[in-house]
Amino acid sequence: MKSDLYVALENRQIAPGIMRLSIQRSEATGGMRELPEREIGIKRKTPLNFEAEDWAYSPVEPGQFFMLKTRAVEPLLPRPLSVHEASGDVVVFLYQTRGAGTKAIAALETGDPVLATGPCGRGFPVDDITGRVALIAGGIGIAPFRYLARRLSKSPSISSLVLVAGFRSMLFGLEDIAPFVTEIRVATEDGSAGTKGFVTDIIAPAPFDAVLACGPIPMLKAVKDSCKSAGTRCLVSVEARMACGIGACLGCTINTRSGNRRVCVDGPVFPAEEVLFDGGE
Amino acid sequence: MKSDLYVALENRQIAPGIMRLSIQRSEATGGMRELPEREIGIKRKTPLNFEAEDWAYSPVEPGQFFMLKTRAVEPLLPRPLSVHEASGDVVVFLYQTRGAGTKAIAALETGDPVLATGPCGRGFPVDDITGRVALIAGGIGIAPFRYLARRLSKSPSISSLVLVAGFRSMLFGLEDIAPFVTEIRVATEDGSAGTKGFVTDIIAPAPFDAVLACGPIPMLKAVKDSCKSAGTRCLVSVEARMACGIGACLGCTINTRSGNRRVCVDGPVFPAEEVLFDGGE
Amino acid sequence: MEENKTTPNLVVDLCGLSLKNPVIAASGTFGFGEEIEPFYDPSILGGFCTKGLTRRPRPGNSGIRLQETRAGLMNSIGLQNPGIEAFVRDILPRIRRFGTAIIANVGGETMEDYVAACYEVSKSSVDMVELNISCPNVKHGGMAFGIDPDVAAKVVRSVKRSCRKPLMVKLSPNAPDIVAVARACEKAGADALSLINTISGLAIDVHARRPVFANVTAGLSGPAIKPIALRMTRDVSKAVSIPVVGMGGIETGEDAAAFIMAGAAAIQVGTAGLVRPDTCQRIIAELLEFMSREDIGSLSEIRGII
Amino acid sequence: MEENKTTPNLVVDLCGLSLKNPVIAASGTFGFGEEIEPFYDPSILGGFCTKGLTRRPRPGNSGIRLQETRAGLMNSIGLQNPGIEAFVRDILPRIRRFGTAIIANVGGETMEDYVAACYEVSKSSVDMVELNISCPNVKHGGMAFGIDPDVAAKVVRSVKRSCRKPLMVKLSPNAPDIVAVARACEKAGADALSLINTISGLAIDVHARRPVFANVTAGLSGPAIKPIALRMTRDVSKAVSIPVVGMGGIETGEDAAAFIMAGAAAIQVGTAGLVRPDTCQRIIAELLEFMSREDIGSLSEIRGII
Numbered sequence A, B: 001m002k003s004d005l006y007v008a009l010e011n012r013q014i015a016p017g018i019m020r021l022s023i024q025r026s027e028a029t030g031g032m033r034e035l036p037e038r039e040i041g042i043k044r045k046t047p048l049n050f051e052a053e054d055w056a057y058s059p060v061e062p063g064q065f066f067m068l069k070t071r072a073v074e075p076l077l078p079r080p081l082s083v084h085e086a087s088g089d090v091v092v093f094l095y096q097t098r099g100a101g102t103k104a105i106a107a108l109e110t111g112d113p114v115l116a117t118g119p120c121g122r123g124f125p126v127d128d129i130t131g132r133v134a135l136i137a138g139g140i141g142i143a144p145f146r147y148l149a150r151r152l153s154k155s156p157s158i159s160s161l162v163l164v165a166g167f168r169s170m171l172f173g174l175e176d177i178a179p180f181v182t183e184i185r186v187a188t189e190d191g192s193a194g195t196k197g198f199v200t201d202i203i204a205p206a207p208f209d210a211v212l213a214c215g216p217i218p219m220l221k222a223v224k225d226s227c228k229s230a231g232t233r234c235l236v237s238v239e240a241r242m243a244c245g246i247g248a249c250l251g252c253t254i255n256t257r258s259g260n261r262r263v264c265v266d267g268p269v270f271p272a273e274e275v276l277f278d279g280g281e
Numbered sequence C, D: 001m002e003e004n005k006t007t008p009n010l011v012v013d014l015c016g017l018s019l020k021n022p023v024i025a026a027s028g029t030f031g032f033g034e035e036i037e038p039f040y041d042p043s044i045l046g047g048f049c050t051k052g053l054t055r056r057p058r059p060g061n062s063g064i065r066l067q068e069t070r071a072g073l074m075n076s077i078g079l080q081n082p083g084i085e086a087f088v089r090d091i092l093p094r095i096r097r098f099g100t101a102i103i104a105n106v107g108g109e110t111m112e113d114y115v116a117a118c119y120e121v122s123k124s125s126v127d128m129v130e131l132n133i134s135c136p137n138v139k140h141g142g143m144a145f146g147i148d149p150d151v152a153a154k155v156v157r158s159v160k161r162s163c164r165k166p167l168m169v170k171l172s173p174n175a176p177d178i179v180a181v182a183r184a185c186e187k188a189g190a191d192a193l194s195l196i197n198t199i200s201g202l203a204i205d206v207h208a209r210r211p212v213f214a215n216v217t218a219g220l221s222g223p224a225i226k227p228i229a230l231r232m233t234r235d236v237s238k239a240v241s242i243p244v245v246g247m248g249g250i251e252t253g254e255d256a257a258a259f260i261m262a263g264a265a266a267i268q269v270g271t272a273g274l275v276r277p278d279t280c281q282r283i284i285a286e287l288l289e290f291m292s293r294e295d296i297g298s299l300s301e302i303r304g305i306i
C-alpha cells in the first residue's frame, strides 16, 4: 500500500452515468508527491493488455480498492474505488457518478494527475476459492468482478464460474467479464433485458461451492440468507463511508459477529455470516 | 451589467506567470444560468478582430472589470479582472497568476464555462480626456491599457498618447498597445530592459494634460504626488479586495476626500486627488 | 408518476408579516437592495434585510475588510452606513417600490442608541426591524449585547417599548449559551429571532507576521459554518415558540429546506449571494423544485421535523 | 541573498517532554500509529495522540459515522477503543519502537473513569496523557466535563493527583467560555492544554427527512473551522502560562506557523491527515521551508507574536 501520484490515461463513459478510468503509475510520476498545478506531460495511452501480467508494484487481490483524490479542493476526502483491472503500471476503475467525489473523478482528463492510495483492504482470497463458483453483482457492484473473474479463471481449482448480474435497466460491464466466465445470467428490475426481477430470482446457491457477492446492502442480505439456507459458502464485499481508507479513523466500521470491524482494512470482503446487516440479527 | 455564462476561447501564457484569457458570450450560452458539469460544445476560436467594433452587449468603459468565477468550488468568491479588450461577443483579460482565484482561472481550457458578471464599476471617462495624455502602468497594471489606448486613439481630442510602463524584469503586453500610442517608455527594476528604475523616473507629468495610471499603491501614490506638483490632471485605477463586485457588501471601500467609496461601483478609476492613500493624508 | 401536483405553497407568516416565500437576503450582503436590480426583480424575494443601520452615520472599519477562508468569508466591515435619518429620507423612498418586505437591520453601541434607532426607523415604512445585537466587528456595543441573556433581555425590552414594527432579534453564535439568550429575548418581547450572525475568527498573514484585520478578529460566514448554524437553529427553534429565521452558509434550495426542517420559519442568504448575484433567485427555484419532487405541499409539512 | 543559513530549529519543549518538532498527529485520526507505517517512518513526527482510550473497551456509535461538509468533516465515532488494559498490554509494546512521543488520549463518562484511566495509562511507558474532556460524541460524560470551568477543574485536580505523566487537557470549543475553562484547568494543575476538539454541528438528510447521525449532532473538524480554532488558540494562549497545543483545520506548514504565531507551543493535525496519509510529513517539510525562507531560526522567534 502506497500513496502516489498517477496520471489519468483514459476516462470514458461506457453507459449513462457509468465511467471507466485508467490511471498509470510510471517512473515519471512515481517519485512525485504533489499534485502539480497543470497537467503532467504524459499523454501516451498504454495499450491495455491485461492478459499478460499482474500489477507491477505489489500483488493486488481482487476486491481491494484505491482511495482516489483529484486536484479539486472539494470534496475534501478521497473516494474509494475497487480495482476493476490491474496490470503492468495501470489500474482501471469502473464507477458510477453519484455525488461530489465521483463527479470530480469523472472530470479527469487524459494527462491529469490523480493521487491514489492503495491497494487497500482485503479482497477475495482467490487461492482459497474452489469448485463451482457464482459471482453475484448488483449494479455498479460489478466493478471488482472483471479482475476477480480474470484471476479466478486462471485457477486450476475452479471448475465453473457463473456471473449473475442484476441491473436497474441498462446493462454494463458484462462484455469485459464474458471471456473469463462459463455462463452469464442477467436480471433487470424493469425487465428490459434478461429476467425481470432481482438477481436473487435467477440464482439458487445450492449447486455452488462458493458465492461471491458485491452490490447494495439489501441484495447482500438476501444473498447471505439464501446461501445460509443452502449451506453454500458466501463472501460479500461491503460498502461504507470512508475518510482515511487505511484504518486510522474508525469511520467505516460495521457490526460483525466478532464486534466492530473496519471495512477499509478488515474488509471490504467478509464472510457473509460474519456481517450483521442492520446492526444486529 | 449582467451575470452570464461565457465560454473560454483561449487561455494562454504570454510571459512567465502572465496569462491572456478570452471568453465569449454567445447565443449558445447567453441564456444559461448554471455552470454545466462538463464542457459546453463550443470550441471554435473567434478570430479576434478588435479594430472593427465595440462589445456587442453594452457599452464598456476602459478600466471597467468583470468578476470571474470558474467551476472550481474553491475559492468561494469570484475575482475581479479588468477588461483588456472587448469586441463583438468576446472579452479578453490579461492577468497574473497569484493566489487560488487566479490559479483557478489559469486552469480554464478552451470550451470551459466561466461565470462572468460585468462590466462592473466606473472606468476612464474617455470622452472627457483631451490633449497630451500619458498612460502609466506598473506590472500587471498594464492590463486595462490595451482597450484604453485603442479607445483613446480613436478620439479626435487626443493629440499625443505616451505609454510609460514599469516592470520588475520581464516585459509583457507592450506589443498589443504599440499600434495605438505615439511613444512607449519602459523601466525595469533590474535594468534588464529600458531604464533601470521605476516608472516615476522616466516620466515628468508637467508636459501632459492628463496622466492615467494603474499599478501598485506605492506607484499610484508617487504618480499622484508628482502630478499634483506639476498641476497635471491624474486619474488612477485602484485595487481592493472584493467579494461581490456590485456594491452590496462594502468590502472594497477606500478612504477618499468625500469619505468611504466602494472601489467596485464608485471606482476602480478615481481622480487621484480624491484618493487618500494610507487611509489619510 | 402523478403529474397533476399543485405548485408547492411557499408563503410564510412571520409574526403577522406575510412573505411570498421564506428566502430573505441577509443584512450586509445586499446593500439596500438596489444593487440587485440589474440581475433580477427584487419583488421575487420573501424580503431583504438592509445593511446594519445605526443612529448616526458610521464610516466602518479601516484596513482590510475581507479575507477568504476555506469555504468561508471573514469580514470586518464595522457597520458602515449612512445613519437612520439618511436611510429614511434618501434611500427608503427609492426602494419602497420593490414590492418585497423590507427589514431594517439596526446596530448600536449603547442602549440609548438601540432604542432611538429602532424607534426612528420603525416610524418609517419598513416592514420589520431586525435588532442586531451580534455584530462581532464593532468594538463597543454590538455583540456585547447579544452575549449575556440579561443584557439581551434588557435591550429587547427597552427597544420593544417604542418600536412600532415587529421586532426580530438577531442572535450571536459567539454567545456562551445562545439558547439562553434566545429564551431571554422571547420573554423580553421579541416577535421573532434570527440566527446566526458571523462567528468570531482569526486570520494571520504569516508572511507579514501580523493579523489580517486591524481589529485582529473578524466574523466568519459562508458554507464552512453551515453545520454549526444548522445545529444552533435547531437548538433555538426547539427552545422558543416565536418564529426563528435561520441562516449561515445557505447556498442551495436543499440547504434552505434543511434549515426549515431544523425549525426555521424562514431563512436568510448572505455570503452565497456575494458569490453570485442571482443566488436568492436560484434558491427560490430550487426550493420549489425540491418540494415538488419530494411531494411537499407547504413548508409547514417539513418545518421542525428534525 | 545570504546562503549560509543554518537549518531552522524545530525542537519543542512541551512541559519537560522534548519533541523533535511541533507536529503531532491528532487523536482519532491516526489510529495507534501503525496505520501510517506503509507511508512514512513515524519517528519523523514530534509525536502522536492515540485514539481516545477509556477505562473499559467501547464499541463506539452505531449508524453513519462520517459526513463530509464544505471544507469540513463531521464525525460521530463515539470513542470506539479497546480499553486501556488492552492498549497497554497488546498495542503499546508494538508501537513503543516508533521513536516518537506517544500521547495517550483518555476519555471517560464519570470522574472515577477519568481518574482510573489516567492513572492506569500513566503507569505505562506513554510519554504524556491528553485528557479529553471535550468529546461531543458521547452521551454521558466527555464534553460535559469540558463545558463548566468548575467541573473541568475538579476532574483535572482529581486526575492530576495520581497521573504519573505530564497531563495535557484537551478543551472543547463548545464550552460557553473556553478561556475560563482553560484558566480553571491551569489552576487545577494541568501541565499543558490542547485545543480545539470538534465543534458541535448538525447535518440533515433532506431526502430522508432525518438527521444524518443517530446522535443527531456530530463534531465538525477540518479546514472549515480553522479561523475559529486559530482565534481560540490565541485567546487561550494569552490567558494561561502553561504550553498550549493548537489544532483545527491545519493543512500546511504555513497553517502550522499561524497557530504558533497565535501562541501555540506545538500543533496537531487531524482531518488533513485523513485526506492524505503523508500530510504530517509534508507539513514538517513545509514548516522548515517557510522558516528558512522567512529567516526564522527557531519557533520561539514567532511564537505568540500575534
Ligand SMILES: Cc1cc2nc3c(=O)[nH]c(=O)nc-3n(C[C@H](O)[C@H](O)[C@H](O)COP(=O)(O)OP(=O)(O)OC[C@H]3O[C@@H](n4cnc5c(N)ncnc54)[C@H](O)[C@@H]3O)c2cc1C
Pocket: A065, A079, A080, A081, A082, A083, A093, A094, A095, A096, A097, A098, A099, A100, A101, A102, A103, A140, A143, A144, A238, A239, A240, A241, A242, A268
Ligand atoms: C471499498 C469500496 C469500494 C468501492 N468501489 C466502487 C467502485 O468500484 N465503483 C463505484 O462506482 N463505487 C464504488 N464505491 C462507492 C464509491 O466510493 C461511492 O460512490 C462514493 O463514496 C460516493 O461518493 P460520491 O462522491 O459519488 O458521493 P457523495 O457526494 O459522497 O455521496 C453521495 C451519496 O452516496 C452516499 N455515500 C457516500 N459515501 C458512500 C459509500 N462509501 N458507500 C455508499 N454510499 C455512500 C451518501 O450517503 C450520499 O447520499 C466503493 C465504496 C467502497 C467503500
Ligand SMILES: Cc1cc2nc3c(=O)[nH]c(=O)nc-3n(C[C@H](O)[C@H](O)[C@H](O)COP(=O)(O)OP(=O)(O)OC[C@H]3O[C@@H](n4cnc5c(N)ncnc54)[C@H](O)[C@@H]3O)c2cc1C
Pocket: B065, B079, B080, B081, B082, B083, B093, B094, B095, B096, B097, B098, B099, B100, B101, B102, B103, B140, B143, B144, B238, B239, B240, B241, B242, B268
Ligand atoms: C478592479 C480590479 C481589477 C483588477 N484587474 C486585474 C487584471 O486585469 N489583471 C490581474 O492580473 N489582476 C487584476 N486584479 C487583481 C486580481 O483580482 C487579484 O490578482 C486577485 O484578486 C487576487 O486573487 P488571487 O486569487 O490570485 O489571490 P488570492 O489568493 O486571493 O490572494 C493572493 C494575494 O493577493 C492579495 N489580494 C487578494 N485580493 C486582492 C485584490 N483585489 N487586490 C490586490 N491584492 C489582493 C491577498 O492579500 C493575497 O496576499 C484586479 C483587481 C481589481 C480590484
Ligand SMILES: Cc1cc2nc3c(=O)[nH]c(=O)nc-3n(C[C@H](O)[C@H](O)[C@H](O)COP(=O)(O)O)c2cc1C
Pocket: B249, B251, C026, C027, C028, C029, C051, C052, C053, C073, C075, C077, C079, C105, C132, C135, C170, C196, C197, C198, C220, C221, C222, C223, C225, C247, C248, C249, C250, C268, C269, C270, C271, C272
Ligand atoms: C460582508 C458582510 C457584512 C455583514 N454585515 C452585517 C450587518 O451589517 N448586520 C448584520 O446583522 N449582519 C451582517 N452580516 C452577517 C450576515 O447577515 C449573516 O448573518 C452571516 O453572514 C451568516 O450568513 P451567511 O453564511 O449566509 O453569510 C454580514 C455578513 C457579511 C459577509
Ligand SMILES: Cc1cc2nc3c(=O)[nH]c(=O)nc-3n(C[C@H](O)[C@H](O)[C@H](O)COP(=O)(O)O)c2cc1C
Pocket: A249, A251, D026, D027, D028, D029, D051, D052, D053, D073, D075, D077, D079, D105, D132, D135, D170, D196, D197, D198, D220, D221, D222, D223, D225, D247, D248, D249, D250, D268, D269, D270, D271, D272
Ligand atoms: C474521525 C475523528 C475522530 C476523532 N476522535 C477523537 C478522539 O478520540 N479523541 C479526541 O480527543 N479527539 C478526537 N478527534 C478530534 C481531533 O483530534 C481534533 O481535535 C479535531 O479533529 C480538530 O482538528 P482537525 O481540524 O485538524 O481535524 C477526532 C476527530 C476526527 C475527525
Ligand code: FES
Pocket: A241, A242, A243, A244, A245, A246, A247, A248, A249, A250, A251, A252, A253, A262, A263, A264, A265
Ligand atoms: S476509513 Fe478510516 S478507518 Fe476505515
Ligand code: FES
Pocket: B241, B242, B243, B244, B245, B246, B247, B248, B249, B250, B251, B252, B253, B262, B263, B264, B265
Ligand atoms: S466588492 Fe462588495 S461592495 Fe465592492
